[in-house]
Amino acid sequence: MSHLHIPDGVLPPIVWIVGLVLALFGVALSAIATRGVGPQRIAFQSALGGLMLAVMAIPVPITAFDYCMTLAGPIGVLLGAASAFQVSFVVTVILALMGQGGFTVIGLNALVLGLGAMTARPLYRWMAARMRRPLAMALATAVSQLVSSALWLAVLAVSVRLSPVAAADEEVHHTIRWLQGGALVALLAPLLLVAVGVESLLGYGLAQFLDRVRPDLLPSTNAQGVHAKPEASKGSHD
Amino acid sequence: MINTFAQVDQYASAGHTPWHRASAISKLLFAFATILLAVFTTSAPALAGYLVVALALALSARLPLRLVLLAATTPLFFAALWLVSRWTGRPDEIAMTALRPVIASLIALWLVGTTPYPDLFAPLSRVMPRVVGDSLFLTYRAVFALLQRLERLWRALFLRGALGGTLRARGQRMGEAVGTVVLYGFERSQRLYQVMHLRGHSGRICGCRHWRETRAEDMWVIVAFAAVLASRIVLGR
Numbered sequence: 001m002s003h004l005h006i007p008d009g010v011l012p013p014i015v016w017i018v019g020l021v022l023a024l025f026g027v028a029l030s031a032i033a034t035r036g037v038g039p040q041r042i043a044f045q046s047a048l049g050g051l052m053l054a055v056m057a058i059p060v061p062i063t064a065f066d067y068c069m070t071l072a073g074p075i076g077v078l079l080g081a082a083s084a085f086q087v088s089f090v091v092t093v094i095l096a097l098m099g100q101g102g103f104t105v106i107g108l109n110a111l112v113l114g115l116g117a118m119t120a121r122p123l124y125r126w127m128a129a130r131m132r133r134p135l136a137m138a139l140a141t142a143v144s145q146l147v148s149s150a151l152w153l154a155v156l157a158v159s160v161r162l163s164p165v166a167a168a169d170e171e172v173h174h175t176i177r178w179l180q181g182g183a184l185v186a187l188l189a190p191l192l193l194v195a196v197g198v199e200s201l202l203g204y205g206l207a208q209f210l211d212r213v214r215p216d217l218l219p220s221t222n223a224q225g226v227h228a229k230p231e232a233s234k235g236s237h238d
Numbered sequence: 239m240i241n242t243f244a245q246v247d248q249y250a251s252a253g254h255t256p257w258h259r260a261s262a263i264s265k266l267l268f269a270f271a272t273i274l275l276a277v278f279t280t281s282a283p284a285l286a287g288y289l290v291v292a293l294a295l296a297l298s299a300r301l302p303l304r305l306v307l308l309a310a311t312t313p314l315f316f317a318a319l320w321l322v323s324r325w326t327g328r329p330d331e332i333a334m335t336a337l338r339p340v341i342a343s344l345i346a347l348w349l350v351g352t353t354p355y356p357d358l359f360a361p362l363s364r365v366m367p368r369v370v371g372d373s374l375f376l377t378y379r380a381v382f383a384l385l386q387r388l389e390r391l392w393r394a395l396f397l398r399g400a401l402g403g404t405l406r407a408r409g410q411r412m413g414e415a416v417g418t419v420v421l422y423g424f425e426r427s428q429r430l431y432q433v434m435h436l437r438g439h440s441g442r443i444c445g446c447r448h449w450r451e452t453r454a455e456d457m458w459v460i461v462a463f464a465a466v467l468a469s470r471i472v473l474g475r
Contacts, residue, residue: 006316007313007316007317007339007343008277008339008341009334009337009338009339009341009342010313010316010335010339011320027367027370028367031369034369037369039372039431039434040427040428042372042373043427045373046375046377047376047380047423048423049381050378050379050381050423051380051388053243053377054381054385054388055388074416086369086370086373087377093362098243098350099309099346102273102313102343103269103273104273104274104342156320198409201410203413204409205411205412205413205415206413207413208410208417209414210421213417214421217421
């Protein structure tokens, strides 16, 4: 659901203005945290941003319908919190320019995607010390996806609460109450579960592959570092 | 979305309409101002006027009808979800909730469909931190190479039957496939760094400089904004 980008002109201005200010503050903070990074690191970060956009464009035939991934969790693990937030912001800006999500809600969309991605690496580190790295990646991805989805729903709930609802026809009102209470939950809950499941499985497969082929690309699990960090991972800030 | 990306990029670079010749900065300012105006306008007739302007812009830029329709319909799903979540039954509110995102999406399509990405990103990167500004350029460059690779990979997986089997097996196989693209992205970033180094990268990607040069065609952008303002004044009462 974190991929369901909010368009312009739907949410109340106070919600997207606060979102924009918070996101710009986040970008400024992450820029301070990644001040010393070189072009090689920026190029790697951009390649993963490009991958995020690319996988969002490819529908995965997992269930009866196609699902579009975000890879926010795995990218959060590979890059660390600060860079993952920057990547989310850049991806959201490019998507807004493509008409996927609005300009005014760039902040909210970046926060929804970015905060989920930011939680991934600390969780991964904690879990990778206790279990196999692919499993840790899958769980970190699941939590990251849940955080993004929860934020998305919170934005929607706050926006609904801030918008005055005029009294409608009683029958229509009753139907809408039923829709809000039952049908929406019935529709969104399975979608959320599918999204979390698919992203986690992809995270698992990705980590399994990297663990076998280039384990140094995965972050180390302790202070000493289980694996030596590659050039592009240097300066990663979490 | 794969074709959309490539198509929009091609139209932006290869188009020959007056909109393509207008300066990036005038188009960016027009787009931001119109979208903000649409977001804060509370009159459905005025929004209908903006929609006419946005449609005229998209069609006069000779963008394919399929792209225009896609841009007009994509934001409607969320708008519908929003309407259901706070139904009031008022036709004017339904119209406004549906019109605003459509106008914004069409204006965005017109902007990116008539402005090559270095011109578009150059002014944006000026107001962003270095890492984010540079990422904007490099991410956009990377996306086409990665999309092609991912598409080929998906086709190969499909032809070899890797997209069958249990959900778990399919997910894992796709994850491993994405892993190969991550690795490719890492190696590509190494090469790109070496290229940037050889070309004397000064520590910041600046984009091209002509995004701020005003042209005679900017007059058409001013005319378009005048039409938007006229809609606001005449129909917004």
